[in-house]
Amino acid sequence: MGECATMEITKVQTLYDACNAVFCAKQGDLPSFQQIHFLKNLLNRIEAVDVGIDEFSDGSPSSSPDSGNGLIVGQTVDKITYIHIHECDNFSIGVFCFPAGATFPLHDHPGMTVLSKLLYGSAYLKAYDWVKFDASNSRMIGLAGKVMDGVMESPSEPTVLFPRSGGNIHTFTAVTPCAIMDILTPPYSDDLGRPSTYFLDYPIPSLPGYSVLEERDLPEDLVVAGAPYLGPPIFTENDPCLLG
Numbered sequence: 001m002g003e004c005a006t007m008e009i010t011k012v013q014t015l016y017d018a019c020n021a022v023f024c025a026k027q028g029d030l031p032s033f034q035q036i037h038f039l040k041n042l043l044n045r046i047e048a049v050d051v052g053i054d055e056f057s058d059g060s061p062s063s064s065p066d067s068g069n070g071l072i073v074g075q076t077v078d079k080i081t082y083i084h085i086h087e088c089d090n091f092s093i094g095v096f097c098f099p100a101g102a103t104f105p106l107h108d109h110p111g112m113t114v115l116s117k118l119l120y121g122s123a124y125l126k127a128y129d130w131v132k133f134d135a136s137n138s139r140m141i142g143l144a145g146k147v148m149d150g151v152m153e154s155p156s157e158p159t160v161l162f163p164r165s166g167g168n169i170h171t172f173t174a175v176t177p178c179a180i181m182d183i184l185t186p187p188y189s190d191d192l193g194r195p196s197t198y199f200l201d202y203p204i205p206s207l208p209g210y211s212v213l214e215e216r217d218l219p220e221d222l223v224v225a226g227a228p229y230l231g232p233p234i235f236t237e238n239d240p241c242l243l244g
Helices: 002-006 011-024 033-045
Strands: 082-088 093-099 102-108 112-121 121-136 141-153 157-161 168-174 178-185 200-205 210-216 225-226
Touching: 011 033, 011 082, 011 093, 011 157, 011 178, 033 178, 093 168, 121 157, 121 210
Parallel strands: 082 225
Antiparallel strands: 082 093, 093 178, 102 168, 102 200, 112 157, 112 178, 121 141, 121 168, 141 210, 200 210
16 A cells, blocks of 8 residues: 555546546436536546557558557557446446447447547548437337537547437447547446447438438447556546446
């Protein structure tokens, strides 16, 4: 404990501690506007190197994203790669790294609040919110309104989506190599009724900005590799979500 107390608190540790305080103190409560604003400000401070990613190195392409200097080389990631930083029952923190041209298909975040930051690069984002949907059949289908359709470039402020607003259903395509850091509360859970559902969208020509979304099977060509978290360690000994 004495050694930990004398160590400098990293930006990712500060973010974790804040998420812990907001999402685990009153389990099940939605975060307030002030809490979301507080977390956005902390997330906005995070840079790629703070979570173990070297965004600048242009080493020769390799099937392994590990770099020689103890960081993941973002420019050499050749498939969508997820870096798992932390997960408990109430929230998760992680980073998706994309090679240029890679697409994460249209998907939702049921009952979840999500804070995201583009750490580097640029990505095309298309996002919808439900207007009305029918989930009574084997496949969900409904009308959705578009809330975002354009390119995000770093540096940019973090974005927030809510269970029913902000672009809860979205898709990303990497324009350049890029990385997106996500905080999800609560995290995905098939057992608790929060699966990730994928959709096809059918624009309505007579109703600009609106599309019919239809649930689809998990895309066969979606491959997400895992990579180790190489950033500074996170100390979780006081995490109420992980205690007894």
